[in-house]
Amino acid sequence: MFFSESRIKEIEEIKKRYPEGRHKSALLPVLHLAQADHSWLSVDLMDEVARLLKLEPIEVYEVASFYTMFHLKPVGKYVIEVCRTGPCCNVGAEELIHHMEDKLGIRIGETTSDGLFTLKTVECLAACGTGPVLQIGPEYHYHENLTPEKFDQLISELRAKA
Amino acid sequence: MGKKILLEHVDVPGIQTLEVYRKMGGYQAVEKALKSMNPDEVVEEVKKSGLRGRGGAGFPTGMKWSFLDKKSDKPRYLVCNADESEPGTFKDRYLMQRIPHMLIEGMICSSFALGARTSYIYVRGEMMYVIRILEKAIAEAYAAGLLGKNILGSDYSLDLYVQPGGGAYICGEETALLESLEGKRGNPRNKPPFPAVWGLYGCPTVVNNVETIADVPWIINHGGDAYAAIGIGKSTGTKLISACGNIKKPGVYEIELGVPVEEFIYSDEYCGGITEGRKLKAVVAGGSSVPILPADLILTTANNEKRLMTYESLSDGGFVSGTMLGSGGFIVFDDRQCIVRNLWNFSRFYHHESCGQCSPCREGTGWMEKVLHRIEHGHGKMSDIDLLVDVAKKIEGKTICPLGEAAAWPVASAIRHFRAEFEEHVRNPDSCLKKHLHREAALAH
Numbered sequence A: 001m002f003f004s005e006s007r008i009k010e011i012e013e014i015k016k017r018y019p020e021g022r023h024k025s026a027l028l029p030v031l032h033l034a035q036a037d038h039s040w041l042s043v044d045l046m047d048e049v050a051r052l053l054k055l056e057p058i059e060v061y062e063v064a065s066f067y068t069m070f071h072l073k074p075v076g077k078y079v080i081e082v083c084r085t086g087p088c089c090n091v092g093a094e095e096l097i098h099h100m101e102d103k104l105g106i107r108i109g110e111t112t113s114d115g116l117f118t119l120k121t122v123e124c125l126a127a128c129g130t131g132p133v134l135q136i137g138p139e140y141h142y143h144e145n146l147t148p149e150k151f152d153q154l155i156s157e158l159r160a161k162a
Numbered sequence B: 001m002g003k004k005i006l007l008e009h010v011d012v013p014g015i016q017t018l019e020v021y022r023k024m025g026g027y028q029a030v031e032k033a034l035k036s037m038n039p040d041e042v043v044e045e046v047k048k049s050g051l052r053g054r055g056g057a058g059f060p061t062g063m064k065w066s067f068l069d070k071k072s073d074k075p076r077y078l079v080c081n082a083d084e085s086e087p088g089t090f091k092d093r094y095l096m097q098r099i100p101h102m103l104i105e106g107m108i109c110s111s112f113a114l115g116a117r118t119s120y121i122y123v124r125g126e127m128m129y130v131i132r133i134l135e136k137a138i139a140e141a142y143a144a145g146l147l148g149k150n151i152l153g154s155d156y157s158l159d160l161y162v163q164p165g166g167g168a169y170i171c172g173e174e175t176a177l178l179e180s181l182e183g184k185r186g187n188p189r190n191k192p193p194f195p196a197v198w199g200l201y202g203c204p205t206v207v208n209n210v211e212t213i214a215d216v217p218w219i220i221n222h223g224g225d226a227y228a229a230i231g232i233g234k235s236t237g238t239k240l241i242s243a244c245g246n247i248k249k250p251g252v253y254e255i256e257l258g259v260p261v262e263e264f265i266y267s268d269e270y271c272g273g274i275t276e277g278r279k280l281k282a283v284v285a286g287g288s289s290v291p292i293l294p295a296d297l298i299l300t301t302a303n304n305e306k307r308l309m310t311y312e313s314l315s316d317g318g319f320v321s322g323t324m325l326g327s328g329g330f331i332v333f334d335d336r337q338c339i340v341r342n343l344w345n346f347s348r349f350y351h352h353e354s355c356g357q358c359s360p361c362r363e364g365t366g367w368m369e370k371v372l373h374r375i376e377h378g379h380g381k382m383s384d385i386d387l388l389v390d391v392a393k394k395i396e397g398k399t400i401c402p403l404g405e406a407a408a409w410p411v412a413s414a415i416r417h418f419r420a421e422f423e424e425h426v427r428n429p430d431s432c433l434k435k436h437l438h439r440e441a442a443l444a445h
């Protein structure tokens, strides 16, 4: 069972947003729900999405692999996605990213050995006036105006919560 | 203080809620349009207003609406472009987060004008919390009879939905957005046919930016002529500018089009000047895709006229000495910033975001990134500089969508205005202003 009964109901509701026969439009919203429930999109999970939406599996794979928000490999409990684009770099993002790597003892793209944190860089998050910025799924809250100190505190809070 | 059309009530406590929004005069435009105007009259007011698309291209909105194929018996769609991913641009996020009902009111009025019965707001997936804010506001609007069947007792009905993206800058391009909304990869379509004829599900469709749509209620309430009276010449009305970089007060500002650039950068009403008393080096005035200008050319045109925040003044001088208003993403660089490093960063962005459909863009953006990487990291050759110009030229105009131009213009303009800095990087790599930051593994992809 990949989805709870209430999720299945939610997916049926989403399909109603589109005209008759256009249920493929539900693919992105449903992939977001699938990832929120399972943290990443395995082939089995994508096959289940295909079955629910009456699509060919390839239609799901080709979409999931196009969009950078979808994780096609296992990730840590918290995926930390930090912006690396120009305006954030004007205000210290590069220095911050180095600090984040040192603090967690991993490089960009890696997961800590306790499985808690995955570190990723992403492109512009539309928070250029409050950079440096990062977000953490599945809620995708923004953490803005970051400093090394604020990052350390965030990590302590997440560790305590885990 | 300039005229405020969008942000007048942004600081009113509770303005996110329907109750407060209505108390401040919200949804009057829906009443007026549905009860006392016909759709063509709404289109006419928008035409008169001179409103131009706020997503970047600045195309006249009323004209775009009049291209919609109304003879077709297919359903018509209005799709709001809330993909906002152009580096430097963060105005739509601000507007949706702070005054969600303004966008919803604009969607109702605009859908009515276009005869759409179902409309979508396509929001980039990263803004999940904005999606929740919009969904809550939409639920309030349904409960109040402002959405759904027979809105406010009229014979007009509309359903409005929010659609999440999945992380892809290209989906801001309107036809890629429509593909994405159909549940596909975001590959832009060949045009023509344009969306006005063949859009969502092959039906006549209008795609408009968040800010464009949010301007419509004011135009309905006050009339197109009143809107056209604000601003200068063909730059009518107000514009949201998201200002960032090395300024004292980064943020979203609503300006009357026509404010001098110098005033925008230095006055306390707006950016408040450069941080730590540093000197202004350069500005990217309309999102990362538009040409970068050095301090002297952003403040005054080549003819020594004061540069103004208007479509026309910013583009004065064409690509030789001008730039564009674009999306209003205003990025300020102080004298500590390295133009080469920033350009390498932007080139990496465009390479990362190219959908890969057209080879000039797919290959060219990667090539530019590589060459800039080697110049920035001390392995460049003098001939690399002209090589970059050449590659940029060979992308421009040769792709299905304008992401090619968006990637090429920053390269061409940075070299045009800052060639000496590129040459200095080749001759003396240690001179790079941000040399101490290099740590290749960290930022490689």
Ligand SMILES: Cc1cc2nc3c(=O)[nH]c(=O)nc-3n(C[C@H](O)[C@H](O)[C@H](O)COP(=O)(O)O)c2cc1C
Residues within 6 Å of the ligand: B052, B053, B054, B055, B056, B057, B058, B059, B061, B081, B082, B083, B084, B085, B086, B169, B170, B171, B172, B173, B174, B175, B207, B208, B209, B210, B212, B213, B401, B402, B403, B406
């Ligand atoms: C690569 C690329 C990205 C774009 N991103 C956006 C965007 O995020 N938001 C937007 O409104 N327009 C974006 N546009 C422009 C849209 O294609 C389209 O012109 C716009 O949504 C039309 O709305 P408007 O007339 O109200 O400006 C982008 C264009 C390109 C080529």
